[in-house]
Amino acid sequence: MKLQAPSHEEHAMPVDLRMTPQRSVVHEVLRSSFDHPTATEVFLRSKDRMSTISLATVYNCLDALIEHGLIRQVNVDRDSSRFCANLNDHVHFHCEQCGVMMDADPIEKLDVTKFWKLPQGCQVTEPAIAIRGLCPTCVDKNQKVASR
Amino acid sequence: MKLQAPSHEEHAMPVDLRMTPQRSVVHEVLRSSFDHPTATEVFLRSKDRMSTISLATVYNCLDALIEHGLIRQVNVDRDSSRFCANLNDHVHFHCEQCGVMMDADPIEKLDVTKFWKLPQGCQVTEPAIAIRGLCPTCVDKNQKVASR
DNA sequence: GATGAGATCAAGAATCATTCTAATTCAAAA
DNA sequence: TTTTGAATTAGAATGATTCTTGATCTCATC
Known part of the structure; x- marks a missing residue:
């Protein structure tokens, strides 16, 4: 109903x-x-x-x-x-050290077929993209530790 | 040791x-x-x-x-x-219908900062990319079902 | 070849996110 | 108001993975 x-x-x-x-x-x-x-x-x-x-x-x-x-x-x-x-259309930046997750807005649309050779006959729905790295807080933290 | x-x-x-x-x-x-x-x-x-x-x-x-x-x-x-x-450097294509996973080789290197505005001060390690869609087998299967 | 220390293996218990089950409550249509 | 299906709830079940613990193995040295 x-x-x-x-x-x-x-x-x-x-x-x-x-x-x-x-x-x-x-x-x-x-x-x-x-x-x-x-x-x-x-x-x-x-x-x-x-x-x-x-x-x-x-x-x-x-x-x-x-x-x-x-x-x-x-x-x-x-x-x-x-x-x-x-x-809104966006992907996620994920900090490998503290786990925090932040939004990243698109600058231009990514055409996956320009970057990767897909197996013949595949139909693409959507790329799942997560960008890994260190967030600003962890970058700072590591620099302080390194400089001691 | x-x-x-x-x-x-x-x-x-x-x-x-x-x-x-x-x-x-x-x-x-x-x-x-x-x-x-x-x-x-x-x-x-x-x-x-x-x-x-x-x-x-x-x-x-x-x-x-x-x-x-x-x-x-x-x-x-x-x-x-x-x-x-x-x-070898590659990403994965994942079929949403049957779950099969296939390798996709790179054509050219992706610079994530060209495509997404990352939060200020982030250090990128690596993008994690999975391409979703339908594999050729499932595309075929669906066409047969649709044309009945 | 024997020995000892640390690495590896195996079985089962523990963990943890998530899903399922079943009973109850709720809300809208009749 | 009654009915009916959906939503809520608590707790059990699931399933992938990790942990624990004791046994076994390997290599360097004796």
């Missing part, structure tokens, strides 16, 4: 999602977080706003929000998934 | 690793596999050559081989890690 009018298929962001209090809280937590929290971190922050919410519900809400294009899931290696409410 | 002469630091592939029968088997399994098997798959294939080998040992051997640069670990999302004996 559809609870709201179905979204237009051609839109990137469907809206036929029942906005329950729990889903609102999870969404709001992510929209006010800039550090790409894990599910457990989202759960802890959600509890501040709704003390009865459970971890299972947070997982359910994250799934629903992802499915409806309201948030994005970010994976780097096999670390816990992280979540992100920035829907 | 060093068991063999230390490798030259400037070489990409250190060799001071004791090549035990178990490590040889795991390495050989990977060198003769072109499908990027998971640890469990490596374990099953290794048992054909050495029936007494354990999963724990396969994990230990994989770690040792990675640490010494003889194989590479490949992660896509939070799926089980896969392993790869192709040491």
